[in-house]
Amino acid sequence: MHITIIGAGIGGLTLGLALHRLGISCDIYESNAELKPVGVGINILPHASQFLCKELGLEEELSKLAVLTQESIFFNRFGQKIYSEPAGKFAGYDYPQFSIHRHDLLQTLLNAYLLRVGSEHLHLGYAALSVDASKGTTIFQIKQSGEILEITSDCVVACDGLHSVIRKQLHPNEGAPKYSGVNMWRGVTRAPAFLTGASMVRAGWLTHGKMVIYPIRNQIDTAGNQLINWVAEIETPKYLKRDWNKKGHLDDFIGAFEDWQFDWLDVPALMRNADTILEFPMIDQDPLPFWTKELTTLLGDAAHPMYPRGSNGAGQSILDARCLAELLAQDQPVSQALIAYEKKRLSETAQVVLANRINPPDAILREVYERSSDQPFDQIDNIISAQELSQISNNYKKITGSDPASLGR
Numbered sequence: 001m002h003i004t005i006i007g008a009g010i011g012g013l014t015l016g017l018a019l020h021r022l023g024i025s026c027d028i029y030e031s032n033a034e035l036k037p038v039g040v041g042i043n044i045l046p047h048a049s050q051f052l053c054k055e056l057g058l059e060e061e062l063s064k065l066a067v068l069t070q071e072s073i074f075f076n077r078f079g080q081k082i083y084s085e086p087a088g089k090f091a092g093y094d095y096p097q098f099s100i101h102r103h104d105l106l107q108t109l110l111n112a113y114l115l116r117v118g119s120e121h122l123h124l125g126y127a128a129l130s131v132d133a134s135k136g137t138t139i140f141q142i143k144q145s146g147e148i149l150e151i152t153s154d155c156v157v158a159c160d161g162l163h164s165v166i167r168k169q170l171h172p173n174e175g176a177p178k179y180s181g182v183n184m185w186r187g188v189t190r191a192p193a194f195l196t197g198a199s200m201v202r203a204g205w206l207t208h209g210k211m212v213i214y215p216i217r218n219q220i221d222t223a224g225n226q227l228i229n230w231v232a233e234i235e236t237p238k239y240l241k242r243d244w245n246k247k248g249h250l251d252d253f254i255g256a257f258e259d260w261q262f263d264w265l266d267v268p269a270l271m272r273n274a275d276t277i278l279e280f281p282m283i284d285q286d287p288l289p290f291w292t293k294e295l296t297t298l299l300g301d302a303a304h305p306m307y308p309r310g311s312n313g314a315g316q317s318i319l320d321a322r323c324l325a326e327l328l329a330q331d332q333p334v335s336q337a338l339i340a341y342e343k344k345r346l347s348e349t350a351q352v353v354l355a356n357r358i359n360p361p362d363a364i365l366r367e368v369y370e371r372s373s374d375q376p377f378d379q380i381d382n383i384i385s386a387q388e389l390s391q392i393s394n395n396y397k398k399i400t401g402s403d404p405a406s407l408g409r
């Protein structure tokens with residue numbers, strides 16, 4: 001059996017490694033001529049790190065590059081602590097939560113792929129134009145020469161991300177992407193460690209401004225600074241096109257955070273000292289009625305673009321890759337494996353897409369914002385009980401498959 005994978009992002013490379021582990025050959029075709037260090041921070045929670053560590057054997061390498069998150073902690077916009085819970089191995093999981101630069105994760109997957117599968121099975125500068133689903137044929141354009149090429153294999157897996165051309169081909173009448181009404185500005189800053197040095201902070205609320213802040217690289221200089229990833233999210237009526245590389249401007253959002261000078265972090269200083277600022281709208285798409293057509297299927301963001309509110313974009317693409325590889329390795333026709341993959345993963349990921357709209361983990365912040373009328377509190381217990389807070393967090397874990405029971409502990 002031989003598989004064509006479109007896209008060498010996190011989903012495509014993980015699928016390539018997962019197939020290789022099970023003795024199935026593949027080729028990956030990526031439209032970029034070079035895999036550049038683009039993007040900023042990503043979190044990999046234990047339900048996805050389990051596969052990367054246990055099955056793909058990448059724990060040691062990832063642990064050297066990433067920050068092993070110790071806690072998830074929530075504050076209101078006055079810097080008052082609302083709730084915290086341990087994360088990854090610190091919560092008793094067998095596998096860590098990695099807070100990592102997207103490039104470090106991608107490079108780790110790429111290195112493993114080149115070493116295990118071989119550079120001859122990675123084709124850069126090949127842009128997929130369309131598929132013939134009945135034959136397992138993909139039409140590519142080679143970017144450098146403009147040449148058009150047809151490649152046929154046992155099946156085609158489109159891991160071509162948010163703007164997937166294959167998704168558009170399979171669903172030509174799909175509605176427009178859904179803008180949440182929230183715009184995001186994402187940055188990375190070299191700064192001293194804050195709180196535990198491995199804390200993932202969520203603070204404020206979207207109406208006035210919400211922040212997600214976590215370190216993604218340790219000891220980046222002789223002063224022992226970290227690379228800190230941050231995302232500012234504010235309700236903004238205007239709709240912007242999704243572009244991972246769009247530059248953001250400090251003046252468009254810093255006003256909302258000027259007084260966020262807490263004893264645990266000076267947030268405006270963090271923003272002002274950023275190396276890069278990118279802007280991205282919080283957009284998703286309704287779950288699709290199907291992913292699989294004959295010998296073609298979708299995986300990762302191509303299949304289920306979601307709001308980045310619960311650290312599940314990369315994680316769910318890793319879970320897709322694991323599931324699909326395992327089904328393809330079973331003794332059954334390829335077309336049946338693709339249908340079984342869709343049957344399992346479409347409904348699971350649809351629940352995550354919908355939960356991210358209404359009740360992601362930061363629903364904790366919304367509850368406190370509303371119940372406290374956006375005022376400082378004397379005691380958090382007077383606003384919401386510890387039990388209710390942990391229930392919001394645990395419900396989301398159940399939906400995404402990251403609760404301890406789903407992971408077998």
Ligand SMILES: Cc1cc2nc3c(=O)[nH]c(=O)nc-3n(C[C@H](O)[C@H](O)[C@H](O)COP(=O)(O)OP(=O)(O)OC[C@H]3O[C@@H](n4cnc5c(N)ncnc54)[C@H](O)[C@@H]3O)c2cc1C
Pocket residue numbers: 006007008009010011012029030031032038039040041042043102126127128129159160161162163164165244245299300301302308313314317
């Ligand atoms: C440039 C970039 C920056 C990102 N930055 C962040 C970030 O900072 N934080 C975050 O949480 N998530 C980020 N993401 C998204 C994150 O990587 C994904 O949400 C998640 O990993 C799901 O992975 P995926 O493989 O489905 O998609 P992606 O990781 O997006 O990979 C898709 C791949 O397919 C390739 N491709 C697209 N069209 C074609 C085509 N027609 N033919 C061949 N190849 C094609 C793309 O070049 C890309 O390499 C970024 C994605 C990209 C592409």
